[in-house]
Amino acid sequence: MKVNLVYFAWVRERIGKGEEEIDLPDSVVTVRDLLEHLKGLGEEYENAFQYTNVIRVAINQEHVEHDEPIAGAREIGIFPPMTGG
Amino acid sequence: MKVNLVYFAWVRERIGKGEEEIDLPDSVVTVRDLLEHLKGLGEEYENAFQYTNVIRVAINQEHVEHDEPIAGAREIGIFPPMTGG
């Protein structure tokens, strides 16, 4: 499955890019699986996803929990807790 | 004792004037005494002070309760409950 990933704030800075398209193995079913998979893609990813419990995720621009399935996602946003307002 | 009385809103309209100086007998000690005294000054006053418990009073431009002594008052404001804001 191919998905577009978009990164923001320190997640973006640590990974070193704002977006990428990646091909996921079938074993990646939920958001949690995705974050664990990304963690294994290299030092910069390991650095960004050291503490996955603080990471927030949006599928198709809507917030989701970590147990959400990612099937059918066109765009997955990955970012730290929000600090706007 | 002479005091300046100022009236507002429907109290003013019922009495037919916005202010007056009146001379009070020594028996008038509190705000309550004053309102009862005014009630006896004629039909327009009786009409204005029919229900004295709703009337609000300020001495020297500060709100006071009906049991407040009026001794030393330069100006006594008499008016209905406020409806600003």
Place this chain on the structure above:
Amino acid sequence: MTAPTIRVQSENFDLQVEIDALTAGRKDIGAVVTFTGLCRDEQGQLFALELEHYPGMAEAEMRRIADLAMTRFSLLGLTAIHRYGKILPGENIVLVIAAAPHRQAAFDGANFVMDFLKTAAPFWKKEHAADGTAGEWVPAKDADDAAREKWR
């Protein structure tokens, strides 16, 4: 602590102008909350409100309320402006601006000032009907007294 700005005036006000005056040159204000009270049309039957006030006492009472709010919510600035005279539906009646480092104090400060202003500042509203009939004085609302009680 800056002294509150208190005005009783017949003219309208501009929120941005008043906020700029309050925040100019400052870098410690993180939150500004404003409340604007407008003249509502009661089912198309209102021509205008006429606002009467007790000159001198109106400003004094607004200042007392403002000082209480400044202290209670540690505000960095406060502006309260109340209009008098004839006010048409859709026009402004009253403005309160509260400035604070953080948002809850600014919200509470503006809300507190409005609750006390409604029940303690010497202003009275008279309604003039669209059909030209003589106006009625707006009765005081128990709900306004109740709103004030939440700050005890």
Place this chain on the structure above:
Amino acid sequence: MTAPTIRVQSENFDLQVEIDALTAGRKDIGAVVTFTGLCRDEQGQLFALELEHYPGMAEAEMRRIADLAMTRFSLLGLTAIHRYGKILPGENIVLVIAAAPHRQAAFDGANFVMDFLKTAAPFWKKEHAADGTAGEWVPAKDADDAAREKWR
């Protein structure tokens, strides 16, 4: 019910202009509450904040929050504007305007939108120090999550 006005922009905003746009030609609005969030200087050490956002989702999330508030507090109008890019101390970051027939709904509406906007709208602040050193991302506050809980 008028649809909320939602904007994400780099330019500043003018409160009076935004309120006029919301209330123009209406006579049913009795109360307008605004919240403005400003960039505070942390003890003279902040040169600027840099606001990053998730384009598209930022607007969508603000609209979801605004729609919730419109329904929950029976608002007559709502505007939410959030800036992005470099913002200096003393400058505006965010504006929320809530219009209602009466004051408490307007206060609650604006407060609710701010509580949810802080914790759910995809914006992030980075601090740039006055001495030119590399910026730090502002950490999320537990207090902001707690503030949101009061609406449950």
